Amino acid sequence: MRWSHPELGEVSPGRFIPLAEETGLVRQLGLFALRQACECAVRWPVPLTVAVNVSARQLVEVKFPQQVSEILNETGLAAQRLCLEITESTLMHQSAVSLLEQIRALGVALSIDDFGTGYSSLAYLKQLPVDSIKLDQTFVRGLPDDASDTAIARAVIALGRSLKLTVVAEGVEREEQSEYLRELGCDAVQGYLISRPMPANEVTPWLSRAEAACAQ
Structure with a gap:
């Protein structure tokens, strides 16, 4: 918006x-x-x-x-x-x-x-009717080189998989970040690597081009 x-x-x-x-x-x-x-x-x-x-x-x-x-x-x-x-x-x-x-x-x-940026309670999390968690971009920026970010990313992804939740990483801007997250078992990524924000009327043509590229 x-x-x-x-x-x-x-x-x-x-x-x-x-x-x-x-x-x-x-x-x-x-x-x-x-x-x-x-x-x-x-x-x-x-x-x-x-x-x-x-x-x-x-x-x-x-x-x-x-x-x-x-x-x-x-x-x-x-x-x-x-x-x-x-x-x-x-x-x-x-x-x-x-x-x-x-x-x-x-x-x-x-x-x-x-x-990871709010008031997480693991005991509370398992009772919530949620399907996925999004790894905050704060913990993605330093991947794959920052030791603290890699430890947190690995832990959150492992937690999500254990609870059968989809894990999405936010703020992915570089291919090496995406590749590292894929190796950790992250389910999806979002960020400038995929696309910058765009007006709604530009999304349909963008999706059509992306679909055509994938079909080739």
């Missing part, structure tokens, strides 16, 4: 999302982003999963699972093609777990974003 301001230009979410969180406007922004993502994904030439970040403020609203269901029905996106990403701090809200279970019952996947 970007804010195209007539005077400020393209404003990054790092600047306006914290203010939206503070004012409560993030609820409307979150639903807007979810609907836009689902509408775009329906038109993609390949049935990939689309992941959407969810605010902690959304996960304390009892009507949120119903809102997710309505957006899926209205846009026509299969629930299995949607993944909602939540932060570890979100899980500190007791009401969140119940709502997550309702969302999971729809067939929607759930992922813990920026894993």
Whole structure:
């Protein structure tokens, strides 16, 4: 999500999302982003999963699972093609777990974003209805040379595999990082190595080119 301001230009979410969180406007922004993502994904030439970040403020609203269901029905996106990403701090809200279970019952996947930077409790993690964890880019930047990053990456990937969770590494920018993560058994990567962020209307042509390249 970007804010195209007539005077400020393209404003990054790092600047306006914290203010939206503070004012409560993030609820409307979150639903807007979810609907836009689902509408775009329906038109993609390949049935990939689309992941959407969810605010902690959304996960304390009892009507949120119903809102997710309505957006899926209205846009026509299969629930299995949607993944909602939540932060570890979100899980500190007791009401969140119940709502997550309702969302999971729809067939929607759930992922813990920026894993390792919040308030992880391994005892709590095994009880959560999540499908994947995302290794934060903080622990990816130094791969494969930094000893601390390699130790943490190896541990998180091993933890995910033990719990039968998919592990996605964030912030992958170099081929050697991707190759090292593959050797560790990481399931997927995201980052500038794959693509930089792009406007929604550019995704479909990009996917078509990528699909054609893979078919060759």
